[in-house]
Amino acid sequence: MRELNVIRKRGKPETVKVALAYPSTYEVAVSSLAYQMLYYYINSWREYIAERFNTENLRGHHPSPISIETGTPMKKFDMIVFSVHYEPDYVNILRLLLAAEIPPYAADRKGKPVVIAGGPAVISNPEPMAKFLDVAVIGEIETTMPIILENFLESRDNPQDFLDSLNPTQGFYIPARGTEEKVKMSYAPKLEKRFHPTAQIQPLDREPAWGRGTLVEVSRGCFRGCAFCLEGHIFSYYRERPLKDILEIAVEGSLFNQTKRIITVSLSFFDHSKAKEILGQLIDEGLEVSIPSLRAETLDEEALQLIYEAGQRSLTIA
Ligand code: SF4
Structure with missing residues (x-):
């Protein structure tokens, strides 16, 4: 392989x-x-x-x-x-x-x-x-x-x-x-860049589940607390990755991974306080951005225009 x-x-x-x-x-x-x-x-x-x-x-x-x-x-x-x-x-x-x-x-x-x-x-x-x-x-x-x-x-x-x-x-x-001990969930207080790889395994003969691209974690967790949602409960502690780190990971990653496609990782992309800025700057860098899932109420005309300019042609709205 x-x-x-x-x-x-x-x-x-x-x-x-x-x-x-x-x-x-x-x-x-x-x-x-x-x-x-x-x-x-x-x-x-x-x-x-x-x-x-x-x-x-x-x-x-x-x-x-x-x-x-x-x-x-x-x-x-x-x-x-x-x-x-x-x-x-x-x-x-x-x-x-x-x-x-x-x-x-x-x-x-x-x-x-x-x-x-x-x-x-x-x-x-x-x-x-x-x-x-x-x-x-x-x-x-x-x-x-x-x-x-x-x-x-x-x-x-x-x-x-x-x-x-x-x-x-x-x-x-x-x-x-045994089960007597009380185990405390251990959260990272912030999303440190040193743990986020920029060079990532990229298969050349096989197609990953989301296609080829650089995975970039934009935020972790979700504060909305939907009753049915597992991720929202275990990661109810919401943290954002700083804009500067996101851009560095994306730009460096696109070189190491030989792809212009950025696959954002987050539970709700537009909940990031700088979501539009992130998209705008990634577009300016000539990168294509894929956003796996979106909440309807976080979308407005400007967000939709940015998604379009980022090259995404289908949306998953949850
Ligand atoms: S907004 Fe989405 S990720 Fe957040 S709790 Fe609700 S279903 Fe889960």
């Missing part, structure tokens, strides 16, 4: 190997900004190598999973990190572990390898996976991944010490400790 911006690190014998798994197809995985953030963030640590895994199929026999980067079997990794966005993908976690001949029950693995899962599905309801996970991350990448990577280095030969070091007040649910 041909891709842009792949990381292939050599590593030393003591380098920690992380299998970064998205339990769905390649096309869905590569469209996830969280998955891309994890990939580049973990690999930014000298002591770690992260290689990617996806499911080859969604039902039936699954072949033994090997990493995209080096073809290394999942079983050879020290840590497996699953990024889980939809509950139906839980079954694919088990399919991948079984196909890799890794005991699916945490009690049978004894932390070798340690299996960690996070993402909206896990944050909202980790309990269906409790027997299978060593760590369920109830929090965001920026506040939880640095702790996981730091603490694992300190106790990599003793998985129990590693699990004991993870605190429920910092967003870590350790199912083996």
Whole structure:
């Protein structure tokens, strides 16, 4: 498979190997900004190598999973990190572990390898996976991944010490400790640019779920509190990315990713206090902008004109 911006690190014998798994197809995985953030963030640590895994199929026999980067079997990794966005993908976690001949029950693995899962599905309801996970991350990448990577280095030969070091007040649910502990959701106070990759994996032979483009997170969370909405509840803490950072990520990203298309990531783009300015400046840079979902009451004539000038020809209004 041909891709842009792949990381292939050599590593030393003591380098920690992380299998970064998205339990769905390649096309869905590569469209996830969280998955891309994890990939580049973990690999930014000298002591770690992260290689990617996806499911080859969604039902039936699954072949033994090997990493995209080096073809290394999942079983050879020290840590497996699953990024889980939809509950139906839980079954694919088990399919991948079984196909890799890794005991699916945490009690049978004894932390070798340690299996960690996070993402909206896990944050909202980790309990269906409790027997299978060593760590369920109830929090965001920026506040939880640095702790996981730091603490694992300190106790990599003793998985129990590693699990004991993870605190429920910092967003870590350790199912083996039972359900008595009160786990606090861990939010990033602000959206720091250093966690947002500009160079992103770009498949050259396959089409990502949203098409080719640079993913740019404009804001996170939503303050509107619609009763039916999972994302709006678990990410009710609304944060905006600064205009300057958005423009830098988009412009640099378009060079690294060899595409003029920007795919904005937010729950409601025009809730950003500088939404029109963002669109106007991206248009001035000669970029095409795709806005996945919009709320009807945030649209006016000026917004529609900007969307048109940004090259978008169909709208999803929620
Ligand atoms: S506006 Fe959209 S994202 Fe926000 S809570 Fe309502 S449905 Fe969810």
